[in-house]
Amino acid sequence: MFTGGVLAVQPILQTRELTFTYEGQPTPALDGVTVDIYPGQKVALLGQNGAGKSTFFLQLNGVLKPDRGQLLLDGQLVTYGQKSLSNLRQQVGVVFQDPDDMLIAPTVLGEVSFGPMNLKLPKEEVSRRAHQALSFMQLEHYASRCPHYLSGGEKKRVSVADVLAMDARVLLLDEPTASLDPQNTVLLRTALDALHAAGKTLLLSTHDIDFAYQWADRVLVFSSGRLIADAPPRAVFGDSELLRLSGLVPPIWYAAAHTLQKAGLLPPGCWPTSSTELQASLLVPHPPTV
Ligand code: ADP
Secondary structure, three states: OOOOOOOOOOOOEEEEEEEEOOOOOOOOOEEEEEEEEOOOOEEEEEOOOOOOHHHHHHHHOOOOOOOEEEEEEOOEEOOOOHHHHHHHHHHEEEEOOOHHHOOOOOOHHHHHHHHHHHOOOOHHHHHHHHHHHHHHOOOHHHOOOOHHHOOHHHHHHHHHHHHHHOOOOEEEEEOOOOOOOHHHHHHHHHHHHHHHHOOOEEEEEOOOHHHHHHHOOEEEEEEOOEEEEEEOHHHHHOOHHHHHHHOOOOOHHHHHHHHHHHOOOOOOOOOOOOHHHHHHHOOOOOOOOO
8 A cells, every 4th residue: 555655664643444333323434444644744535525534533533432443653552541542632633624613712822722731731831832833823913812703714723723732743634625715725725834844744634626636645535434545646536436436526737637648738647736837847838928
């Protein structure tokens, strides 16, 4: 299975045949999922509603315990004792799809300080982490605002800051771009790039195929609780049978490059993911700029 070409490195998270059925449900929400996640990877989780992506996230940070199978953090088995779980949750933070599920404090600063305070860190360290997280998410000016009266995009940024203040090494983002306007999508994208540059490991679930194609270096496709593909984006979107099975459509940049290659306007094997890359690769003279 594809692992991002970093086999010598210890995976940060590993699942082994992870299986879980919600109480009263006839079929498993996760069924035998085995995957290794390596430090610094940018992983997109794709699949139709109900495919098991959120359940997978809840397993990865120990909110849910598997019925069968194992979870390892830095090669160590997660035992679901208090110490093991609290270590896991410090290292692996979830940003839920609906920020209102997370936000509890009366001010943004209080909200972002809450996690480190619970770790019983010294006051100065709590303050340092909270301010650093706010600055990372460009939220310094919102410190005294009430989280509940922020816009959806701002709330989402506060949820990410919450997880950053815990100093989590892995961020799990459940549909982070859902219901964001273009400006907040750009802000989030910038934050994700900065987090990646800072060495964080990022997993995000999304229905935004174009975003996944441009952003991810690895794609996991879920279907009915099973992991049915684990490959670089181009391999996933070039597999028409896989797309049919998982109900996905090719990203616009992939489809355009495919058409242009067939028409002889792009070299074979050239897959631009932005207009700048496309301009640079086109096999026709560029139109003069006016
Ligand atoms: P996705 O995130 O890909 O939309 P989920 O992990 O939310 O998928 O859901 C996987 C399956 O588990 C679905 O069949 C869904 O109906 C079921 N499920 C999710 N949450 C619950 C729950 N709290 N109780 C019972 N069934 C659930």
